[in-house]
Amino acid sequence: MSLIQDLGARLQAAGADLPVGELVAALDKLRASAALLSWVRQQSADPLGVPELSGAIEHLEHAAYALHVVQDSVSGYLAAIGLGAEPAPEARPTPPEPVEPVAPGAPGTTSAAPAPRLRRWWAERVAYLTDGAPADPATTTISSDELLRSVARHTRAGDRTGLRRALTGAPAPAGLGLSALAPALLHRLASDLLGHEPRPADLPALTRTAREPVLALLPKLPPALVDTLLAQVCRVPRPADPVPPHPADTAVTSGVLVGVLLRRLGRDPEALAA
Amino acid sequence: MASVAEVKAAIEAAVAQVNEGQAAIQAASEKLAQAAQTMAAALDGSGHELVGAAQAALAQADTELREGLAATLTAVERAQTYAAGI
Numbered sequence: 001m002s003l004i005q006d007l008g009a010r011l012q013a014a015g016a017d018l019p020v021g022e023l024v025a026a027l028d029k030l031r032a033s034a035a036l037l038s039w040v041r042q043q044s045a046d047p048l049g050v051p052e053l054s055g056a057i058e059h060l061e062h063a064a065y066a067l068h069v070v071q072d073s074v075s076g077y078l079a080a081i082g083l084g085a086e087p088a089p090e091a092r093p094t095p096p097e098p099v100e101p102v103a104p105g106a107p108g109t110t111s112a113a114p115a116p117r118l119r120r121w122w123a124e125r126v127a128y129l130t131d132g133a134p135a136d137p138a139t140t141t142i143s144s145d146e147l148l149r150s151v152a153r154h155t156r157a158g159d160r161t162g163l164r165r166a167l168t169g170a171p172a173p174a175g176l177g178l179s180a181l182a183p184a185l186l187h188r189l190a191s192d193l194l195g196h197e198p199r200p201a202d203l204p205a206l207t208r209t210a211r212e213p214v215l216a217l218l219p220k221l222p223p224a225l226v227d228t229l230l231a232q233v234c235r236v237p238r239p240a241d242p243v244p245p246h247p248a249d250t251a252v253t254s255g256v257l258v259g260v261l262l263r264r265l266g267r268d269p270e271a272l273a274a
Numbered sequence: 275m276a277s278v279a280e281v282k283a284a285i286e287a288a289v290a291q292v293n294e295g296q297a298a299i300q301a302a303s304e305k306l307a308q309a310a311q312t313m314a315a316a317l318d319g320s321g322h323e324l325v326g327a328a329q330a331a332l333a334q335a336d337t338e339l340r341e342g343l344a345a346t347l348t349a350v351e352r353a354q355t356y357a358a359g360i
Contacts (some may be wrong), residue, residue, distance in 0.1 A: 007316055014312040022302035029295030030346065035287040037353060040281055047284070049352030052345045053292070060299070066335035067306075073328035074313070080324065121280060131336030173287050180291055247284070 008083035015074040018067045023060055024184060030057050032179035036247045122172035125248040130164040131219045142170050143273070144177030148185075148255055151178070152269035155259025160217050167252060175251050182254030185272070186233050189261035204235040213260045214253060225253055278360055285357040292346050299343045306336055 034053045034152055041048050127134040142150070147170045154163035167175060190206060198206065214226050225245050226248045231238045262269055310332045317325045 010312060010316045014309045014316070017305065017312075018309050019302035019305035022298050022305060026295045026298035026342075027300060029291045029298060032296065033288040033291035036284055037349075040284045040288070043283075045354070046356050047352065048356050049349035052349035054353060056342045056345035056349060057336045058346060063302075063335045063338035063342065066331040066338060069331035070328045070335070073324045073331065075323040077322055078321075078330065080322065172283070173290075174288050180294070224333070 002079065004083065008078055008081075011074050011078060015071050018070060020064065020067055021195045023064045023067065024187075027057060027060050027064070027142050028183040029180055030060065031183075032176070032250075035179065035245065039247045075204075111134070122170075122175050122248055123168040125246055126167040126175070126252060127166060127190075129169060129218045129220050129249065129252055130160055130167075132161065132164045142174055142183050144174045148181055148258060149176050149269045149272050151252075151255035152259035152262050154270065155213075155217060155256050156263045156269060158217070163217055167255075172248075176247055178251040178255040179247065180230050182251075182258050183232065185258050186229070186254065186261065189258065190233050193261060193265055198234045200236045202226055203236050204230060206230050206234060208266055210257055211259060213263075214256050217256055218253060221249060221253060225249055226257070229253055229257060281360060282357050285353050289350055289353055292350050296343060296346050299339055299346070303336070303339045303343075306332070310336070339355065 027028050028154060030053060034050060034057060037050050037053060041050050061196065097177070124134050147166065150166040151163060154160075154166055187198065190202070192204050193209070196204070210230060211226050215223060222245070228238055228245075229250070258272075259269065260270075310329075313328065313332065317329070
């Protein structure tokens with residue numbers, strides 16, 4: 001390998017090793033948290049840290065853009081010195097691990113003290129979304145990743161009653177944890193379905209694929225939320241909704257969307273555990 | 275209408291999400307520093323315009339990550355203060 005080839009290889013490796021996946025993961029977590037706090041804030045005059053969290057999200061979005069500038073600049077430089085046939089490999093967002101360690105009491109844990117009062121509004125909202133009778137939530141414990149697979153199974157089967165039972169039977173923190181697990185998975189599944197990274201131009205096709213199946217299972221869901229989540233998958237900026245969505249809506253819809261895309265890909269939800 | 279327990283539980287869940295986000299930001303910062311070091315060593319001596327652009331963008335990404343992390347710390351503090359006071 002010549003000196004110049006060695007230089008190119010090192011730069012390409014450094015470009016591929018930029019922390020795009022970590023940034024996407026951080027953004028997903030902060031957005032999920034912001035949705036939750038925004039919902040709480042509707043019932044309080046206190047800003048609750050929401051403006052600061054919005055600022056943090058903005059900083060991370062700027063950082064993500066800066067990383068793309070780095071990648072483009074490195075690719076352009078390599079081309080300029082005669083090594084540009086192969087652009088720097090794009091760092092693919094890293095999906096969250098199906099089972100990840102989380103702090104006690106965090107969404108997705110099976111802690112012995114899972115915020116029992118939170119379960120009621122979770123179960124009631126799930127019953128509303130699925131247009132079923134409110135039921136007393138069960139007392140089972142389940143992690144967010146187990147719940148996601150269960151939601152995907154019922155979605156795949158078109159089983160609205162089973163979906164409602166699975167969601168209402170889960171602790172609310174585990175349910176809310178779907179909001180954090182789903183975005184990277186949705187991006188990956190959409191990439192597989194489209195054959196490339198989702199782009200703004202893919203939004204109409206993705207909407208045609210996913211919107212109706214989601215609304216069939218969640219008939220009371222405000223349809224705009226499906227559009228918002230699909231726009232996020234395709235990286236289409238949308239104006240902030242003046243009324244933040246109910247956090248359960250985002251979590252449930254994200255999980256069902258994962259199931260819909262898995263069904264379109266003909267994949268078994270159990271593959272999510274791999 | 276939500277109860278105090280529900281509000282506290284929701285804030286606790288939100289803070290847990292932020293904590294995980296902070297861990298991801300820390301990981302991103304460390305990885306960015308490594309990439310910046312590699313690029314700086316490889317590109318030392320280059321006066322190419324695109325090299326300057328890459329280095330400036332690396333510095334900006336680092337700054338944004340630091341400021342983003344600082345903002346999350348303030349956000350958590352505010353949310354926890356509120357939760358403790360209700």
